[in-house]
Amino acid sequence: MNRASLAGWAFAAPALVVLGVFFFLPVMAALALSLTDFDLYALADMRNLRFVALGNYLDLLQTPIFWKALWNTTYFVLVGVPLSIAVSLGAALLLNARVARFKPLFRTALFAPVVTTLVAVAVIWRYLFHTQYGLVNWALGQLGIGAVDWFGDPRWAMPTIILFAVWKNFGYNMVIFLAGLQAIPQDLYEAARIDGASRWQQFWHITLPQLGPVLLVVGVITISGYFQLFAEPYVMTRGDPLQSTVSVLYFMFEEGFKWWTLGRASAVAFLLFLIILAITAVLLRFGRRKELV
Structure with missing residues (x-):
């Protein structure tokens, strides 16, 4: 091994x-736990620990x-990932427009939900969507629409959480999209305008x-983050109504810290990881194939 390699290491x-x-050590420890009935x-007594191999995984698949x-x-x-990406891209396009004014102010305002405390804004959203006293149902009442039990109806509980998650997280992707839009050469748009391309054609064929x-990066980050849904149902619904908002991570949390079946909880974590x-x-x-084409 030469000096350059030694310096790099x-x-x-x-x-x-x-x-x-x-x-790596916690991951390996969790993998070992998933193969036991911990x-x-x-x-209380490690002598009660038994090795069950893939028993936890097989049991979960039958649960x-x-x-x-x-x-x-x-x-x-x-539902949430396409909606989040669409809202993020739309906000980035508006901020990147030439006619936009007060860009730093709007960029800060739109990014603010990302850095706010989830518990605090979740409590506010619970009041906004309250069945009797919420502002949302009051606005629907002004339009002649009956009140909706947003967090008590299994049909509406998850859509409400999706709406909250999109509002809470779209600002992060918006900043990434804005950086990508600013890196696109303006010569491409000028050439397209000279050729008579409409704004929609410019967006579809250039942007x-x-x-x-x-x-691709935003998609991977957003999908990975949304699969790890936990805080929203934990704070807002506790998995109810009728378990319609129980996520995989929330189920793992209950297995590990409510029922103390840590082996099964570790198996849930590794199934989600896979x-x-x-x-x-x-x-x-798919992204690599697109680049080759």
Whole structure:
């Protein structure tokens, strides 16, 4: 090994140590736990711990609530991710427009929900969507529409959480899209205008292709984040009504810290990890094919 390689490893060593101690070791420990029946009894006396191999995983696949939680999470991702990306891109396009004024003010205002405390804004949203006293139902009443039980009706609980999550998180992607839009050469738009292209044609044939790598990154980040849905149902609905807002992570939390079946909870975490890994791999492969084309 030459001096350059030794110097590289020396500079990378602190980061590798941090990753090993705070990431790889906990992951390996959780993987080991998922292969055991580690629960409250084993926590009290390690002699009660038994190795069950893939028993936790097989048991989870036969548990109806796990499949319901997986469907709730998938529904949240399928609806929330496209909506979040669309709102983020729309806000970035408005901020990037030449006629836009007070851009720093609006950029700060739109990004503010990202840095606000989730619990605080969740409480405010609960009041806004309150069945009897909420501002949303009051506005619907002015239009002659009856009150909706937003958090008590299984049909509306998850859509309300999706709306909250999109509002809370779209500012992060907006900043990424804004940076991508500002990196597109203006000569392309000028040439398109000279050729008589409409704004929609410019967006479809210039903006979107040029934003391809940015869209891929935003898609991977957003999908990974939305699959880890936990805080919103935990704060706003506690998984109700009728378990319509139980997510995979919320189910894992209850398995681990309500029923103290830590082995099953670790198995849930690794199943979710495999799902996110598979979807991310498909997205990256699709993006790589697009680049080759």
